[in-house]
Amino acid sequence: MADTELDERKVKILNAIIKNYLETGEPVGSRTISKYTDLNLSSATIRNEMSDLEDLGYIVQPHTSAGRIPSDKGYRFYVNNLIAEKDKEVSDMQEWMIEKTEKMESLLKNVAKTLANNTQYATLVSAPSVVSNKLKFVQLSAVDEHQVLSVVVMDGNIVKNKIINVEKPLDNETMLKLNMLLNTNLNGLTVDQINLALITKLKEQAGIHDEIIAQVLDTVAETITEGDDLQVYTSGATNIFKYPELADSKKASELLDTFEEKQSLMELLSDSTSEGDNTGIQVYIGDESPISTMKDCSIVTATYELGDGVKGTIGIVGPKRMDYENVVDNIKSLKGQLDKLLKQEADRNK
Amino acid sequence: MADTELDERKVKILNAIIKNYLETGEPVGSRTISKYTDLNLSSATIRNEMSDLEDLGYIVQPHTSAGRIPSDKGYRFYVNNLIAEKDKEVSDMQEWMIEKTEKMESLLKNVAKTLANNTQYATLVSAPSVVSNKLKFVQLSAVDEHQVLSVVVMDGNIVKNKIINVEKPLDNETMLKLNMLLNTNLNGLTVDQINLALITKLKEQAGIHDEIIAQVLDTVAETITEGDDLQVYTSGATNIFKYPELADSKKASELLDTFEEKQSLMELLSDSTSEGDNTGIQVYIGDESPISTMKDCSIVTATYELGDGVKGTIGIVGPKRMDYENVVDNIKSLKGQLDKLLKQEADRNK
């Protein structure tokens, strides 16, 4: 693992520097390291090594005659080592969720919340993208003379509804027929597969009541397609005030803005779904982040799956000196639970 | 309107002080006022008057030999005058909402957003409280063998749904009977009226299938009752960084926490629904606020109605030196539009 440019001692020192900095948030000096570590070396020797490490770009000095802090490259090295090594104990998390499957929305809100509580960082969770998700159930019902309620249930019990205004009341028979039509034709299909052609075909089959039904069908299609892009739940955004390096007015304001404007967060999450590595866990450090306002942060994301195809994402945003071990642990465990939960949900529906 | 303790000149000076402070956010001195206003008085005279105003409690000095800033009492005086006088022009707002009635949720989110944009303060909007709201439509449908979807529509097209897990599949006939039972008994009732007694009665009527149906009924009741307390939409929380007196780390963190933890916001809003005055607009200044973390802020709330009984609330939170005129204008206009919109909605459903 160790690059050729780093001998074992340098690695040890680098690790010591980073570990220490993660704890304190202060630049760490040569004397500290010389006492802190088991390799008995004087501060002077450490200084020489640190000088080398700085030349190699793993650590930087905020100013002359200050201690060193890890550079992005340094963090990256640390994280790579960490994730490769560590893969054993999975922290036990609360089991509350198992019972609360009924509503995807509240489940995800809870996930975001507990994760934020556990880690003390800001978290975000995106709802499973509906695009490659299967339709399970469609139903239209007349609420009153001029309004029809359409309810759509997707795999994973994601429920969507929409009220459709109609000119003339639909009689019971038509209603029944429509429901039949929709369910037999749409059930089990993914949103991808429900395209214009299919809709047109349905319209034709609907036959006589063409006008009204066309309108209804359009709206149903809309219901299924729309709005699933904004589903991001965040929590613990204010945790960033706990880290002085992020808490100054300007940075905090920008960051919180980004969190409030969930749109841009989507980019972050969708970005990470594409280039997932084997573990499904992604770490962005500083400038590596796709969002510029987060260039002073680190971001850890994981994607969880539901049935086939990649779906939703969990993310944690914190200072660069975040406790990567703990975070990766937490997020990994959570991802596992979500995967299991949703899979079992899917199985049950078979 | 002018209290006996304030002669006309004092009122003018007080107004000048407050207006100036609203703009600058800096303590305002006697010389500024002497030049700023049309009443030609020397700074010395102003000083005397200011001294009086301070004794009367309308303004305070942050420290000796600084200018004066309005006290809560001063703001209160200003606001009272303002709201009484001003009632003419209602600023024209975007008309986008008219078309978007279908989904209460997105409507309210939009309201919060535009309001935040227009005023540059933090806003919160609570969904119409369902408590005194009428049930319009209930429906159970079998999604698959073990899951039943219950959909409840309330007045104002608030849709709630919940998935109920059942042991044994329910056959079509039972389903139909259940739906009938629910709709005939519950339609038109308010949540208040759906109490334990009624539920028990329903269970009895359900008869044979007692066990399963009891479970379903319980869940439906739960669906109706639950969760409507958390429906608060916020926007523009980060606007507080625009006002230095709120932007320091500690205060900002507390405030944003309060905004994230929507629960406590509910108190604020529900509080204001109770003691609405004639216009339905409430202004809390500083310590008057029911939430302690907001004691450095002012809060303007308005309640909008839907049919009979008080329902939802719109609120704005900003610094004490907020632009009350503009805010009250905005909020009043918005309240009017919401009232109208929801009323017309209600009418159409008659």
Next chain:
DNA sequence: TGTTAGCACTCACTCAATTGGAGTGCTAAT
């Protein structure tokens, strides 16, 4: 040749003293 001790140097940070300016309160004159 790698390691260490020692020393001079740098730089941020703290604290106190200094200064300038904005603003007040009071008094005496109009």
Next chain:
DNA sequence: ATTAGCACTCCAATTGAGTGAGTGCTAACA
């Protein structure tokens, strides 16, 4: 009743000395 003038107060910004943590370099050492 109003105003001009002056002494006074207090904040805010500036300066400068002192401190300490940390570095880089050199020379000695094993």
